[in-house]
Amino acid sequence: MHVLRDADLAAFREEARTWLEEYVPDEPRPTTHGPEVRDFDVAWQRRQYEGGWAGIDWEREYGGRGLSLRQQVIWYEELVRAGAPRDSIFDVAFGHAGPTLIMRGSEEQKQFHLPRILRGEAPWCQGFSEPDAGSDLAGLRTRGVVDGDEIVITGQKTWTSFAQYCDYGELLVRTDPDASRHRGLTWLIVDMRLPGIDIRPITSIDGHPHNCEVFYDEVRVPLANVVDRVNNGWSVAMSTLSAERGPGFLNHRLEQIRLVDQLIAHAKETGQLNDEALADRLAAARANAAALRSMAYFQIGSAKKGEQPGPETTAIRTFAVQAQQEIAWLALDILGPRAMEWVPWTRHWLAEFGATIAGGTIDIQRNIIGERVLGIPR
Template identity: 75%
Template sequence: MKLIPDADSARFREEARTWLEENVPREPRPSGGEALKEFDQEWQRRQFAGGWAGIDWDVEYGGRGLSLLEQVVWYEELVRAGAPRESVFAVAFGHAGPTLIMRGNEQQKEFYLPRILRGETPWSQGFSEPGSGSDLASLSTRAVVDGDELVVTGSKIWTSYGEYGDYGEVLVRTNPEAQKHKGITWLIMPMHLPGIDIRPIRSIDGFPHNCEVFYDEVRVPLANVVDRVDNGWSVAMSTLSAERGPGFLDHRLSYIRAVDDLIEVARDNGRLRDPAIADRLAQARAATAALRSMAYYQVTSTTKGAQPGPETTAIRTFFVQVQQEVARLALDIVDTAVLEWSHTTREWLADFSATIAGGTIDIQRNVIGERVMGLPR
């Protein structure tokens, strides 16, 4: 599939641009607490009311069912308009919703999907554990069937948006005797049940991106199992395949705008006259252009329900490297202004985790070496 603009996509771009110019929040996003959740919910409700929620979801699930080209245009315009790039709905739209569409039953789709679209229920992601990070299949949080319920005991860490999620996508081990990729179940976890203890982890940038979550004999209905008990690894692969789609495009494309903004800052404060800075900006601009091409390739090669391929790992590895390089370059361009707390400082601090989150960079390189280059383990 090729992304070739035509007259219809040009009209659609104008429609999207006009709506975004009139509706993108201009006030700063709060740094945490209930105010942050309310800000993100209001922005999501505004998109829903305007007909822009779930643009890639089929109409039967309440989405807009836009073509791939229209989805790409939308995310390009989101970046151009300076729309909020982060949201407590990131897991709901990036993981949980697509997973339910692909693998959930009709009752689950009917109940959970509209609440996501309307901005009512953020989700968190409960995959990683203290002893199971990059090796996700080694997770040990237990769930025992008791009548029509699962009783969950264990803990998770680096639970994205755990402080804000009303529901969580949680992987639990339901058959400890099976091979480690077997006997895992994908569970919809209501995050306000008795026995759940959520402890926010405040990162070096001052924001609680993640949480520790402890489960002490938490009773969850078997009706909350997605697909079936013990088949959660397959469901989790469907979850991760959603990262190949357009829903994460704005993160990739935002770095082109970030570098263009840095060029203007360097021009205004005189740093562009430094040949070393000018050279690094040129390299960053080339890298972000390459990243855009990779992102477009990734979304055009995606098919519904397809498992993530090794090219996904290569693109993600390149992306996080660009992410950190641009953050470091921004510090050098603003020079002594970095001593004051600002968006630039926060981004640099936050991006230290980029090569750890979602599997360390070393694990990703091993995957590339073994599955792409055919190197021995």
């Protein structure tokens, strides 16, 4: 148990802030979609690791610092304050795969994979969604057939973020087709360079291939790569979704406040705050961003206590994507035609169109809220 004084936390925050002021990349993350994207993210992750800022609350035996959750949260707060790169091909490794392995992986799996994630050597992607099983994850059809000491994978995954850059994937497959929907699934680690894997990038509306289709044609994966055990993948997947509420994605939530503050500063400078309607929208967006931050802290606390995701997770996510989209629209209304020249905001606006689809469509999420939170009949 970590018992930390406020003075200790303040000193830690100052140390993090000082380091970031010197080492945050001066150049922006590449806006192209070639190998330079991976090179940039790998270099930035490696720089954090060498500076002692990778895996702050991960165990020392796996390359982390073994510090407290509060210190990990402070680090993400300072990352956002410093304007450090937000998106990274390591998001799944830190937000999903690493925490899942910590909770459910074998000692051999943890010893091999966790240090590689921290050192910036092995980005991960997630192979959960399928063309007919996105919002309905339990309906997935990709097959995994046990053959000796291997599982033979056949099927298709889609919306696999940054698969073209990743070394490993967390893959959920159906290994018992006769079992009920939530049973007979297996969570396993897949080397994305194995024979039989075909990765096809999907160009998004903003011109970038953030996601991919991935086809598996009798791909042979060692049974040793199964996390937990065969046919217990739904339980492991729930651990993955629980990990998603942890600090790994906190910077994405906190970033919303920084974005709104940028818009407020610009509106002040240009005199647009004199527009009462626009000022009201900015005030509402700032309040929503602050509420989202509080919700993120609540989720982190619940996840750290080992609580499984509940319907409140769905409610928070639904609120989050709506808040993000409103901020993106605000930016275009405030900047006007200049938004076409201000590339980060334009691309941010375009990218937010997918926010209400990723991780389950917002319509499905609202149905869940209605049924499980409000008690409305199906």
